[in-house]
Amino acid sequence: MTTPPHIVVLGAGYTGLTAANLLAKRTGATVTLVNNRDRFVERLRNHQLASGQQLRTLPLRDLVRRTGVRLVVDHVTRIDPEQRRVELTGGEPIGYDLLVYAAGSHEDLDTVPGAAEHATAVATAEEAERLRGRMRTASAVAVVGGGLTGIEAATELAETYPDRRVRLTTSGVLGSTLLERGQEHLYRTFDRLGIEVREHAQVAKVAADGLLLENGEHIDADVVVWTTGFRVPRLAREAGLAVADNGRILVDGTMRSVSHPEVYAIGDAASARKPDGQEVRMGCGPGGFTTACAVRAIEDRLAGRTPRELRLEFDGQCISLGRKDGVVQYTNADGGLIGPMLTGRTAAMFKEAIVRGAGGVGLRHPTLALVTASRSLV
Known part of the structure; x- marks a missing residue:
């Protein structure tokens, strides 16, 4: 045997x-x-x-x-x-x-001087809890990174703390992996939440009082949230x-x-x-x-x-923009949209169902996830 x-x-x-x-x-x-x-x-x-x-x-x-x-x-x-x-x-x-x-x-805090000492990430629960504690006394927040993690962090913080000033800096453009309609919805949402966006901005250094950009500009912040680069x-x-x-x-x-x-x-x-x-x-x-x-x-x-x-x-992106808004898109290998693009409350509900399933039903009944994901095998 x-x-x-x-x-x-x-x-x-x-x-x-x-x-x-x-x-x-x-x-x-x-x-x-x-x-x-x-x-x-x-x-x-x-x-x-x-x-x-x-x-x-x-x-x-x-x-x-x-x-x-x-x-x-x-x-x-x-x-x-x-x-x-x-x-x-x-x-x-x-x-x-x-x-x-x-x-x-996990987050990569070693690419820019000062990030490891002064920035806070959200890659782990411990880091997220540390950020929660710092937000109690913060008045200005700088989120570094215009990818999915940065977008979700910035919108969640801005929605929860409308009296705080939230800024997002990215070396590229906001939501670069989204199609045009999705990007336009992002910009409208950021405007609604009062989030300032700095695109094509390279961070040269993170300090205790904020960010120093490569062009010499200083962005003041009590809290720096680092969401760019993972290793x-x-x-x-x-x-x-x-x-x-x-x-x-x-x-x-x-x-x-x-x-x-x-x-x-x-x-x-x-x-x-x-x-x-x-x-x-x-x-x-x-x-x-x-x-x-x-x-x-x-x-x-x-x-x-x-x-x-x-x-x-194909690839799918489900992005929450606070608790009542979001963007959902699925694209094929050529970047074409598969099915409808969802925005607003419908997208938020869809994203919540995905997250709830991944952290609940998907873990307790993983065969369901296996059947779904097996469609990608040949």
Whole structure:
């Protein structure tokens, strides 16, 4: 009788937790989930947490109860691919037959002088809570970054604190990945909320009293919110796994490491590619597709079947603009709109349903997410 493999999943974010539950249910393998905290963080709601809203508490033990997944709460210090084991801060090393790397990403505060000392990010719950505390006494806020995280943070803070002055600076244009109609809605929303926008503005330095731009202009702020640039942990690089220049693990079409076939990478940690060779962006949506691909591939290989590969030919963006407004668009590989573009309250309701599903039904019934995301496999 063949002994079931031991699969270790690193990281219990949206992708890691979903992968662990699915693998335990569908493969018959022994699954161990390692995470550095004992609760699930709804990262998609961190901008709400930063603005002072109360979020639900989701203990990881409740989310893996009756799934067969063994939960280990500890910090991973090293991956030893030769011995196939994971070393921890407090516990004994954990051996594995297969490793699913879902370590996620975090903000990059080292690209601009002063950012690490004076800026606050929203990539983790702890950072969002720190920002919430600083907002109690702030009068002027500068949000750096015109991508999805910056847009959601700026609008949420402006809506919650209408008496604060909120400014957003971006090196490009606001919402550059949106189609024209979506961008126009963003500008109208920012005007309605009183958010000042500085486009094509390069930040040279972050100081205690605000931002210094490369053109010499100073933007005063009591609080600087840093939302531009994310990086991945160095665990994979330090372990000797093949990684891209940005540190994401290089994977084939089934999310398997190109250098270590016993390792799979999903979510922000994986350098997956679209059919045109472009790297799949970081984010919850693409992360769901890579998770489905990896789970299916592991399941197929254990059963002796040829796995299907990821073929991500469309992208979706669901952006909340406070609690009562938003933008939702789905585009194909050529940038054409798939279905209607949603704006306003309808978009806000759609985004809330997506987030609620990802942090609720999707985690407790991950097979539903697997069926949906499997449409991206060929």
